Amino acid sequence: MGNLLCFAQVDQSTVAIKENFGKFDEVLEPGCYCVPWIVGRRIAGHLTLRVQQLDVKCETKTKDNVFVNVVASVQYRALVNKASDAFYRLSNTKAQIQAYVFDVIRASVPKLNLDDTFEQKNEIAKAVEKELEKAMSAYGYEIVQTLIVDIEPDKQVKKAMNEINAAARMRVAASDKAEAEKILQIKKAEGEAESKYLSGLGIARQRQAIVDGLRDSVLGFAVNVPGTTAKDVMDMILVTQYFDTMKEIGADSKSSAVFIPHGPGAVRDVASQIRDGLLQGNAAS
Structure with missing residues (x-):
């Protein structure tokens, strides 16, 4: 209908190419135009300006x-x-x-x-x-x-890439896990070493206290009981500790048996046998 009436409409974001007897004439921007085809003018086509x-x-x-x-x-x-x-x-x-x-x-x-x-x-x-x-x-x-x-x-290549990536991540995870276990072992060893060191300090102090107590006991007994020597007092202390130990072993049903050289001699011989046993133990060590 527009061609019959010689009118042409150009929409927004579009331009029209106008020709005159088949030759380019001008570019028509959006709007309404009179294009009389009877004198050789026509719209050759439209061109969008949109992206x-x-x-x-x-x-x-x-x-x-x-x-x-x-x-x-x-x-x-x-x-x-x-x-x-x-x-x-x-x-x-x-x-x-x-x-x-x-x-x-x-x-x-x-x-x-x-x-x-x-x-x-x-x-x-x-x-x-x-x-x-x-x-x-x-x-x-x-x-x-x-x-x-x-x-x-390609799908096979993509699958291989995913497997390589997964293997690399598993390797990193395994390395981190091993490093964590290593740190735990080191800390555990350090803790055990510190514990043994402190235990050794406690045993040393305990033995020092026993020695100090025995020394004070021997000196006090020798002063209060005239005629006794330090050796007599030590023999008596050893025998007393020996029987206390035997009593504790006999009272506990779960305790292990301890064999110390012993014979039916006099009580004085017990001290000498204890000393001999201690000396033999030290020599064996």
Whole structure:
């Protein structure tokens, strides 16, 4: 109906290409126009100025011979001041962009190992954007942004990578566990050493107290009982301790038997036998 009435409407974010007898005349911006077809004028087509997105999936291989699928997302738009170039100079804009993306990706990825490809995807995206910007600006298009949205290796390769990662984590966990056990053993040994050291100090102090007490007892007994010697007092103390020990052993049903040289001699012989037993024990040690 618009053609019959010679009126044409251009929508927002769109421009129209006007021709006069098949030759480019002007670019019509959004609005309503009178285009009398009877004098050879017509609307050749419309061109959107909106940002468009093209997802390109490219298969290539890395430096370590791993095949991957790289998905690049290109955002582009036509420039209003170059609308005629964008309309006339390219017959298939998406195919042109896709060809440049393939060229850059297949030139960049084979120089990198698989791990480096994941780490340097931003550099790959910048290289693609730079090449597209240089090529497409001549055709009236602006490259808004280029992103590498996915790098997908083969399923078997992905599985192997996950297994390698899991093994590395298990190795680190085992190392940490062994280190923790080592620290526990060291702390335990240090605690036992400290305990034995303190126990030794206690035994030494105990024996020193016994010696001091025996000395005081011998001296006091010799003073209070005239005619006794230190040897007599020591014999009596040894015999007393001996019978106290035998009494404790007999009273406890769970105690182990202790054999000390003993004979039916006089009580005085007990002290000499105890001394002989102690001397023999020290010699055996």
